[in-house]
Amino acid sequence: MNLFNDIRALVVDCLGAMAAEGTLPAGLDTANVTVEPPRDAAHGDMATNAAMVLAKPAGMKPRDIAEALAAKLATDPRVAGAEVAGPGFLNLRLVPTAWQGVVGAALAQGKDFGRASIGAGVKVNVEFVSANPTGPMHVGHTRGAVVGDALASLLDFAGYDVTREYYINDGGAQVDVLARSAFERYREAHGLSPEIAEGLYPGDYLIPVGEALKAKYGDRFLNAPEAEWLPLFREFSTEAMMAMIRDDLAALNVTMDLYSSEKALYGTGKIEAAIDTLRSKGLIYEGVLEPPKGKTPEDWEPREQTLFKSTEHGDDVDRPVKKSDGGWTYFAPDIAYHYDKVQRGFDLLIDIFGADHGGYVKRMKAAVSALSEGRVPLDIKLIQLVKLFKNGEPFKMSKRAGTFVTLRDVVEMVGADVTRFVMLTRKNDAPLDFDFDKVLEQSRDNPVWYVQYAHARVASVLRKAQAAGVDTSDAALAGLDLSSLSDPAELALIRKLADWPRQVEIAARAHEPHRVAGYLTEIAADLHGHWNKGNDTPELRFVQDDLATMATKIALARAVGVVISAGLAILGVTPVEEMR
């Protein structure tokens, strides 16, 4: 149920009728017609730009169209008034029952209120985290994990068919480094002192891996040449790291649908097939790249390489797919992996990358564009840095990982719910400040607390109503006559509820889950504001002496609670019933 869509449909119907009557030319494109809440509530309940959008193609004055449209709209029972304003805005006022119906719909649909269908029939793949399996997840990964997971939930709520996927970068040189690092811990487990050379991973988290290797292999590799143990140690430690990463994700309540392995692409011919597909389109050639202007690497020398003509698909320079030693560059398996996603039938691909991979965006888009013949869009969301603070001071910690703060550290300090919400309070491409004290603060300027407090207040009045003898089941509340919810303050709160389905669509279309957090903060503020009004105006309180009156007020409170918990569900945050 989306009241704005309903009214927009009404507007489009009226425009169609006007065309049929000859008031408007036939065949006008109404795609740009919007129905939105006006910024200033004094302008009414909803405003449409229809007259202004259509004025030029219709060859008419905006006000003339608006007048005629107003007359048509006014005949609908939901419309209480329609008036032309400004350059040609049409401001609509709806009858109270139209708004009260939103409360009933929220109660009847519960957690599904606001569910949209804009993604119906669209298969989307959200690839996120994809951290190298060389250590525990740190804060940077955490933000990517939360954004990806929440975006996936949001798209699911908007009707998309969503797959959450993790691409394991287990095919490159860094897993050899991991194996060598584990070998040193393996030696350590045998009582030898490890030699953590420059470039190896120094973190303590490999100590148990070394012990496990000792338990599995005894001392047989202690003096063996690297070639004998490297493949075994690589596989063993990669699996150990992935187990740890899965645990980290579980601690954040992130569950992947699929883990795809880079290594598994080798030897299957998939990389060759992907490159051959590009070659068949004339996009692979042997050539020499120009050195970057202004900043030539010191060891630069011209070299002939196998190149992908990504410039044909919007990139700035062509990109190598093979190294000079004949091996694939990291780009090649990535191409194959994305080709695989295209072949699996996805209609939309989304990658969540760290901001330091920004330079990778164009080539990846070029590859997907080429491989899907432009059919499958690839959206890449770059995740900016998280700056940690404690008491306003920059925060550093080195517990188990050596030099960085891990996901585990954060979750243990503030909990998964707080971590997730805070990570979603900013746009993904803006830096985020995360203060361990502020996020736990009980105050107005802590959005997590503020939203949870609103939900707890709703739960509180529900308990009171139930104790007083009101049937507080959603079914009972949804069946009430809500026409007494007619105070301007109550209608304002209901308008906010009505905006929820709209916000879902906007956020889903923009692939921006942080908008949900913003909306929740707003509706929480509205609930608290309404609550405070009750202090001066007892008629507005949710708890009333008259049970029938209380039931209708409770219906409104519960509807707000339903929307808050639906929004929190998208963010992956558990709503609380009381604040303790």
Place this chain on the structure above:
RNA sequence: GCACCCAUAGCUCAGCUGGAUAGAGCGUUGCCCUCCGAAGGCAAAGGUCAGAGGUUCGAAUCCUCUUGGGUGCGCCA
């Protein structure tokens, strides 16, 4: 040198993918607080939306240039 991201109130940031007089929190100032759930409430002040052009009925939003920050730039992922 080139590419991408960013620039909005004193501070931290929203801004509905082009709409009407650009919003919120903190901070500041002034009142109120025997009130469903304390951890406050109401109100005021505060802006050349980095700058300059352009697109159009209309621009913080789109395009171009400039300034100032961040990130990246062949055989590392």
